Amino acid sequence: MELCDLTAHHLLSLLKTKEINAQQILDSISQRIKKVENQIKAFVRLDSNRFPVETINQHTITTSCEKILDGIPVAIKDNICTENFLTECCSQILQGFRPPYDATVITKLKEAGAIILAAKTNMDEFAFGSSTENSCFGPTRNPWDKTKVAGGSSGGSAAAVSASETILAIGSDTGGSIRQPACFCGVVGMKPTYGRVSRYGLIAFASSLDQIGPLAKDVHDCALLLQVIAGYDPKDSTTINIEVPNYIAALEKDIKGITIGIPKEYFVEGIDEEVKTIVYEAIEELKKLGATIKNVELKHTHYAVPVYYIIATAEASSNLARFDGVRYGLRLESENLISMYSKTRGRGFGAEVKRRILLGTFVLSHGYYDAYYLRAQKVRTLIKKDFEDVFKYVDCLVTPTSPTTAFAIGEKVNNPLQMYLSDIFTISANLAGVPAISLCCGFTKNKLPVGLQIIGKAFDEEMLFRVAHAYQMHTQWHKQKPPL
Amino acid sequence: MKPLSQTLQYVAKLSRLDLNENELQNLSQQLQTILDFIDQLKKVDIANVTPTSYAVDITNVLREDLPITSFPLEKSLANAPRKKDSFFVVRKVID
Structure with missing residues (x-):
């Protein structure tokens, strides 16, 4: 070594x-x-x-x-x-x-x-x-x-x-x-x-x-x-x-x-069988070391991914507004300020970043805010409460x-x-x-x-x-x- | 509801993102799949639930109003694509 x-x-x-x-x-x-x-x-x-x-x-x-x-x-x-x-x-x-x-x-x-x-x-x-x-x-x-x-x-x-x-x-x-x-x-x-x-x-x-x-x-x-x-x-x-x-x-x-x-929602379908077996073996080991194992429920786990992809993209779309070619990084000059922003961002961001900025802007935009963003924040409360x-x-x-x-x-x-x-x-x-x-x-x-x-x-x-x-x-x- | 591709063009404009035709087409398909997936949240009963914006309960955090030194000008402008004197330079926005 x-x-x-x-x-x-x-x-x-x-x-x-x-x-x-x-x-x-x-x-x-x-x-x-x-x-x-x-x-x-x-x-x-x-x-x-x-x-x-x-x-x-x-x-x-x-x-x-x-x-x-x-x-x-x-x-x-x-x-x-x-x-x-x-x-x-x-x-x-x-x-x-x-x-x-x-x-x-x-x-x-x-x-x-x-x-x-x-x-x-x-x-x-x-x-x-x-x-x-x-x-x-x-x-x-x-x-x-x-x-x-x-x-x-x-x-x-x-x-x-x-x-x-x-x-x-x-x-x-x-x-x-x-x-x-x-x-x-x-x-x-x-x-x-x-x-x-x-x-x-x-x-x-x-x-x-x-x-x-x-x-x-x-x-x-x-x-x-x-x-x-x-x-x-x-x-x-x-x-x-x-x-x-x-x-x-x-x-x-x-x-x-x-x-x-042990939350049962984490051992559901979709999990690789080998992964499941190995994790159960680890739980057995913890039991041998003197821990008490208790089966529990986190009922809203299923909704974590959709909630996350609304909240995280909404916040990201706002945070990434600062990358506009004015103060640092890439700039593509253009005929006016707005098109300089759009060209710089169109060239400078990769595909996944664009996808998330668009999704985040969409869920925050007029007419969709309540249906997506506000709803996600409320389901976030339920997920948090499950843990509490x-x-x-x-x-x-x-x-x-x-x-x-x-x-x-x-x-x-x-x-x-x-x-x-x-x-x-x-x-x-x-x-x-x-x-x-x-x-x-x-x-x-x-x-x-x-x-x-x-x-x-x-x-x-x-x-x-x-x-x-x-x-x-x-x-x-x-x-x-x-x-x- | 407007077709997604139309909404997408509007959202791209709001986001200040230049997208080519190819990107628009790909993104509109992918976003449709993601939105369909997200729609499962409609099944959750959220009556009388307050929204969470931060996981830790914190309200306004106040501090003493004390003067501190800021970054020197040359440091603040060091990364600017274009600068002149003490300014970031962009195209003229007012005639």
């Missing part, structure tokens, strides 16, 4: 005892990138032959080990602003955009001593998608099977962690965009509670659903990364001003006596992360609705604002990872770390490496 294959917490212990230094970690991931990046395409705008790989804050490389992530490389999704370093949302319309400021999560990572990679991770354009095929730079490939997608929209971040091209990564999750790629690539990914992590500097997709979150090789690393990025931020008025607990301490607790709910009701009786819920394993590149490109349905199990957590984590719980006969999702109460990320870590302490799935 190379240094790049190790977890952050393991590397930090080696740094502390001076067995290694931070430069060696960066050199190790640079070597790995040189070896595998051409096959994976986890990063965009990366010169894989450059050695060591370019970082944003290399001059800060330290061996002091005073800070929580001193010397640990972190990869950042292309929709999170890094001062003076290209941030393009994998869209032609933002080509050449160098943000004038750092996102709050970037400031926090720098303060924690993390080494931030300058090349960003690949994603679906503006985070619209579930496969990273909607990137203007082309798709990321799944490290477990390069004919398969890495998932999306944070496919680059998940694949980079899985292929050991970085130690940690940051993604964003609006309907499953951290958890589904984490599931497809066999790594750990968490969408924190809405309001737990600042969205300042995250290029907005759907403001009432977006959350930034961690991707990592194991639950311990995931907790470490959330510890750094979580917390109230006066620059994001939707962050909640409550104390951030010690997530590492939460890992120590066992799960004897906790109650886990069930969390009176259980400490967390366990479900599959995705109904299938990674699908083939190209398989769903021409069928947007099929693509939307691949997020069927992840969307509800965004609508209700609750936290959820995905971790690997086994492999199919074809050696593709299967993801276990744990959903918790608002601001109870500790419970998710506790259950997920207990599972990993008694299983070996997270230690498996893709054949590269």
Whole structure:
């Protein structure tokens, strides 16, 4: 095993005892990138032959080990602003955009001593998608099977962690965009509670659903990364001003006596039989570890996807109005201002972005608002209430992360609705604002990872770390490496 | 209800999106499929249900009215496709 294959917490212990230094970690991931990046395409705008790989804050490389992530490389999704370093949302319309400021999560990572990679991770354009095929730079490939997608929209971040091209990564999750790629690539990914992590500097997709979150090789690393990025931020008025607990301490607790709910709506038709079997085996394992398993109902689950595609597209159509060729990115000159807007947007946005802007504008337009948007907001209330009701009786819920394993590149490109349905199990957590984590719980006969999702109460990320870590302490799935 | 392709042209205009014929045709088929799917929400009883716009209950968030420094001008204009002096430049909008 190379240094790049190790977890952050393991590397930090080696740094502390001076067995290694931070430069060696960066050199190790640079070597790995040189070896595998051409096959994976986890990063965009990366010169894989450059050695060591370019970082944003290399001059800060330290061996002091005073800070929580001193010397640990972190990869950042292309929709999170890094001062003076290209941030393009994998869209032609933002080509050449160098943000004038750092996102709050970037400031926090720098303060924690993390080494931030300058090349960003690949994603679906503006985070619209579930496969990273909607990137203007082309798709990321799944490290477990390069004919398969890495998932999306944070496919680059998940694949980079899985292929050991970085130690940690940051993604964003609006309907499953951290958890589904984490599931497809066999790594750990968490969408924190809405309001737990600042969205300042995250290029907005759907403001009432977006959350930034961690991707990592194991639950311990995931907790470490959330510890750094979580917390109230006066620059994001939707962050909640409550104390951030010690997530590492939460890992120590066992799960004897906790109650886990299994929502029957997540085990219905359409779910792959192998996935179902493997997830049930994981539930058995949790039972052996002392958890009580209880069957529960989330009655409105069935409506989560249609509600999401109304609310998310409505918010997106409004958020993306700012890309008009005036202040940044692409501009196509024309005879007047309005046609400059239309031409720039017509050329700069890809097919899925246009589809969502049109759908979002339609559901908000005069005569359709009540029938679509307002109705969706009301059904969202019912979905949220389902969670509130069930969390009176259980400490967390366990479900599959995705109904299938990674699908083939190209398989769903021409069928947007099929693509939307691949997020069927992840969307509800965004609508209700609750936290959820995905971790690997086994492999199919074809050696593709299967993801276990744990959903918790608002601001109870500790419970998710506790259950997920207990599972990993008694299983070996997270230690498996893709054949590269 | 108007045919979707006509509505789509109107919505494209509202969205400031130039679409070619091919795109219009593809999109109108795809959006029809998506709208048919979304229509299942009509089955849900939403009587007396209040809408949710944010998952976490927050109302207005107020802060002290304190002066802070803004971005310097050159930083704010650095990404502009066209600029002059302290302005973003676009075609004249008023005669």
